[in-house]
Amino acid sequence: MGLTHGEHANGELPRAELADRVLGGWTGRIAGNMLGKPVEQGDHWTRERIDAYLRLTGALPLTDYLPPPPPGATGFELRPEWRQCVRGGIDGSCRDDDIDWSILGLRVLETYGFAFTTEQVGREWLLRMPYLQTFTAERAAYRNLANGLRPPLTATYDNPYQEWIGALIRADVHGWTSPGDPRRAASLARRDAVLSHTGNGVYGAMWAAALIASAFTAPDVRCALETSLERIPASCRLARTVRDTMALHEAGLDWSATLITQAERTAGLGWIHTVPNAAVLTAGLLYGEGDFSRTIALTVRGGLDTDSNGATAGSVAGVRCGAAAIPPQWSEPLRDRVRSAVFGFDGVGIRELAERTVRLAESA
Structure with a gap:
């Protein structure tokens, strides 16, 4: 399968370790999403404003969910759902499209197997995802599907969001079900993304x-x-941006200087575009230095699409360390429960989702 850098296929991962890593991925994704959700408005919640809020609330260094806003604070308006995703207010995860898409991707694999087609992905969207719970490129594609268009026209017709972050946030399940096999994971994700x-x-x-x-x-x-x-073209802007971020880290720049440099290099793309968010995510992973809390905290503090980036960083960091090593302040408030707009999945357990994912990984 072309595995590199000492990677090996899933068959060499003991089941208990695989199960812990997959549960870590799900738990980390949900925790990172919840951490970033209150400040998900990249044109307002800049990196500087997020850190100003954290200083105001005495939450630096950030090692837990965001604190609630202090009475009388102005200029720090959180998203309307903030009460359900700040310290002391979390009782299970609140609904978010970043988690809905992971659940729907799991449903696609369970229903159609790993030979699923792009058309079948679209069918599951129409059957199980409410239109008003989709955004940007996904909403455009959903509308095109409902109007009878077929892929790849669903991606290109009247869709100005074709390079935004939506497809990236749908990709985790393809990684979780292809442990140690990035070639296969990328192939599955491509079939979904187009x-x-x-x-x-x-x-x-x-x-x-x-x-x-x-x-x-x-x-x-x-x-x-x-x-x-x-797994992606070396000359594409995404690959160049990720490599540049890695080079800045290797050259010894600190986290803040790296993000300032990359913000200048990606200026004008907007806060939901894939490329600048990949720089924030890459920096969070590298400067997080393998520590789960530090990784998701730095990623969210990096701004832009905070809940999406926090979710992906949490997924990677959770897979790296496993669920058992995720600090309890992140996992315990989630109560092993997920709110979801995906038909048939509201209230599903995180452990159940992970177990179903492991069964798919073992069947591949």
């Missing part, structure tokens, strides 16, 4: 899936990043 995205939007999904698959077996996160880049 329903709604093109170019760097598709490459973002392939990169994220390969990164998560690599995280199971690579010796460190930098090796996982290097392996994931082998």
Whole structure:
């Protein structure tokens, strides 16, 4: 299968370790998503504003969910759902599309197997995902599906969001079910992504899936990043941005200087575009230095699409360390329960989702 950097196929991972890593991926994704959700508005919640809020609330260094806003604070308006995703208010995960898409991807694999088609992905969207719970490229593709268009036209017709982050946030399940096999993970993610995205939007999904698959077996996160880049065109802007971020880290720049540099290099793309978010995510993974809390905290503090980036960083970090090593302040408030807009899945247990994912990984 072309495995590199010492990676090996799933058959060499003991089942108990695989189960712990997959549960870590699900738990980390949900925790990272919840951490970033209150400040998900990248044009308002800049990196500087997020850190100002954390200083105001005495939450630096950030080692737990965001604190609630202090009475009378102005200029720090959180998203409307903030009460359900700040310290002391979390009682199970609140609904979010970043988690809905992982659940729907799991449903696609359970229903159609690993030979699923892009058309079948679209069918599951129409059957199980409410239209108003989709956004940007996914909403455009959903509308196109409902109007009778077929892939790849669903991605290109009247869709100005083709390179935004939506396909990347759908990719995790393809990594979780392809442990140690980034080539396969990227192939699965591509088949899903082309329903709604093109170019760097598709490459973002392939990169994220390969990164998560690599995280199971690579010796460190930098090796996982290097392996994931082998699965997308070396000359695409996404690959160049990830490599640039890795080079800045290796050159000894601190986290803040790296993000300032990359913000200048990706200026004008907008806060939901795949490329600048990949820089924030890559920096969070590298400067997180293998520590779960530090990884998701730095990623969310990096701004832009905070809940999506926090979710992907949490997935990678959770796979790396396993569920048992995730600090309890992240996992315990989730109560092993997921709110979801996906038909038939609201209230599902995180452990159940992980067990179903492991069964798929073992059947591959």
